[in-house]
Amino acid sequence: xxxxxxxxxxxxxxxxxxxxxxxxxxxxxxxxxxxxxxxxxxxxxxxxxxxxxxxxxxxxxxxxxxxxxxxxxxxxxxxxxxxxxxxxxxxxxxxxxxxxxxxxxxxxxxxxxxxxxxxxxxxxxxxxxxxxxxxxxxxxxxxxxxxxxxxxxxxxxxxxxxxxxxxxxxxxxxxxxxxxxxxxxxxxxxxxxxxxxxxxxxxxxxxxxxxxxxxxxxxxxxxxxxxxxxxxxxxxxxxxxxxxxxxxxxxxxxxxxxxxxxxxxxxxx
Numbered sequence: 626x627x628x629x630x631x632x633x634x635x636x637x638x639x640x641x642x643x644x645x646x647x648x649x650x651x652x653x654x655x656x657x658x659x660x661x662x663x664x665x666x667x668x669x670x671x672x673x674x675x676x677x678x679x680x681x682x683x684x685x686x687x688x689x690x691x692x693x694x695x696x697x698x699x700x701x702x703x704x705x706x707x708x709x710x711x712x713x714x715x716x717x718x719x720x721x722x723x724x725x726x727x728x729x730x731x732x733x734x735x736x737x738x739x740x741x742x743x744x745x746x747x748x749x750x751x752x753x754x755x756x757x758x759x760x761x762x763x764x765x766x767x768x769x770x771x772x773x774x775x776x777x778x779x780x781x782x783x784x785x786x787x788x789x790x791x792x793x794x795x796x797x798x799x800x801x802x803x804x805x806x807x808x809x810x811x812x813x814x815x816x817x818x819x820x821x822x823x824x825x826x827x828x829x830x831x832x833x834x835x836x837x838x839x840x841x842x843x844x845x846x847x848x849x850x851x852x853x854x855x856x857x858x859x860x861x862x863x864x865x866x867x868x869x870x871x872x873x874x875x876x877x878x879x880x881x882x883x884x885x886x887x888x889x890x891x892x893x894x
Contacts, residue, residue: 677711795847816883
């Protein structure tokens with residue numbers, strides 16, 4: 626089933642060994658006739674399938690304003706929308722003979738839709754009070770989108786019913802509001818010396834999570850867990866959750882660039 630690919634891109638990127646698709650298909654067709662070995666509709670094939678579509682739209686408006694000789698202003702706003710529709714399923718995993726997985730039980734097709742839109746304003750201000758000094762202030766909004774595998778609706782409970790694994794079809798992008806300030810000093814002796822500070826406030830930060838269930842505790846929204854699965858209080862392992870509390874990051878940076886043109890001999894330049 627293995628074929629050798631001797632050259633690709635004129636031999637600049639050797640691939641080594643690769644699967645022969647024709648032989649792989651012939652192998653699969655032959656295995657269909659041996660159901661004791663090959664389970665065509667078992668959990669690894671049927672339970673992991675999903676499909677979907679995603680659409681992204683964006684528009685922005687920006688202007689550059691010179692307010693006199695010493696002030697530059699760059700305001701703008703961006704609108705973004707992301708839409709996704711995915712088909713997946715929830716099911717109970719089944720183990721046959723202690724190791725081999727069989728056809729899933731309680732197989733339920735799922736269709737989920739995510740639709741988010743954001744207005745993202747920003748402004749950059751540059752001050753140049755003297756020739757050797759520059760001050761920059763900025764406020765921006767940025768998004769971090771989750772991976773599609775984190776929200777494509779696949780939910781299952783293990784054959785031992787001791788844990789549930791679920792994607793989060795309600796997962797939202799994380800949004801960061803960023804505040805930045807920097808002061809730069811430059812002349813022939815110093816070179817360029819910059820002090821910068823930043824502060825970020827991130828809402829809906831995305832992280833993986835274990836969610837404990839129990840009497841009176843519902844499954845988290847977007848996990849697509851049937852209520853009947855919670856009778857034994859199994860934990861739910863979610864690929865991703867949105868942090869209900871904002872995350873805050875702050876810090877500063879120092880940067881110095883110089884050629885040491887005034888130093889002697891090998892230190893010069």
